[in-house]
Amino acid sequence: EIVLTQSPVTLSLSLGERATLSCRASQSVGGTDLAWYQQKPGQAPRLLIYGASSRATGIPDRFSGSGSGTDFTLTISRLEPEDFAVYYCQHYGSSSITFGQGTRLEIK
Amino acid sequence: QVQLQQWGAGLLKPSETLSLTCAVYGGSFRGYYWSWIRQPPGKGLEWIGEINHRGTTNYNPSLKSRVTISVDTSKNRFSLKLSSVTAADTAVYYCAINPGGEMAGWGQGTLVTVSS
Numbered sequence: 001e002i003v004l005t006q007s008p009v010t011l012s013l014s015l016g017e018r019a020t021l022s023c024r025a026s027q028s029v030g031g032t033d034l035a036w037y038q039q040k041p042g043q044a045p046r047l048l049i050y051g052a053s054s055r056a057t058g059i060p061d062r063f064s065g066s067g068s069g070t071d072f073t074l075t076i077s078r079l080e081p082e083d084f085a086v087y088y089c090q091h092y093g094s095s096s097i098t099f100g101q102g103t104r105l106e107i108k
Numbered sequence: 109q110v111q112l113q114q115w116g117a118g119l120l121k122p123s124e125t126l127s128l129t130c131a132v133y134g135g136s137f138r139g140y141y142w143s144w145i146r147q148p149p150g151k152g153l154e155w156i157g158e159i160n161h162r163g164t165t166n167y168n169p170s171l172k173s174r175v176t177i178s179v180d181t182s183k184n185r186f187s188l189k190l191s192s193v194t195a196a197d198t199a200v201y202y203c204a205i206n207p208g209g210e211m212a213g214w215g216q217g218t219l220v221t222v223s224s
Contacts, residue, residue: 001169033209035209035210035211037153037211044202044214044215044216044217045153045202045211045214046214047210047211047212047213050208050209050210050212051208051210056210056212088152088153090153090210090211092206092208092209092210093209095166096155096166096168096169097143097155097158097168097206097209098155099152099153099154099155100152101152102152102153
């Protein structure tokens, strides 16, 4: 089973700053089978990025994903008030799905 | 756009069986996998398992012995059963559509509490 480790656990930034969230896999993931989600309190997660770098429908272009192999990154270019939330990465492949433990993005 | 609506019992006693159902509206039921995911209070996401319209299933190895996911294609629904629940199974349970492995749409979530 592939284990995903996200860092940092908590990220404190100001409005307008750039956020860089990391997701590291315990072994190389096949192709680009990596997704990112945003979750706000009391809500279901929302898909942001799939295939490591493709934005889901309706996701603003300030969100971008990159990486391959074992290291993946979610970047938010300029933080808006609605971006402060918890972010999860997820791997899918070989009939198994795993999530990272999450990164909490908070206002500084 | 596909919408998912889920329901089921929210309060269980230890050793009982959790049972949830998710109905799919507004899109094709075929050609996708359909997943169950859970989230204990204040914690992260855990994938439980998935099923397609043919009834092919994949389960999280850590839960496999207690989980059954089934599908009713005539009603565009799929269901989760988790047996022998304990307090550790207390969580918000979500259903989701995973067209390519990613969870593209989610149900509203159901809080299931296990308490004697």
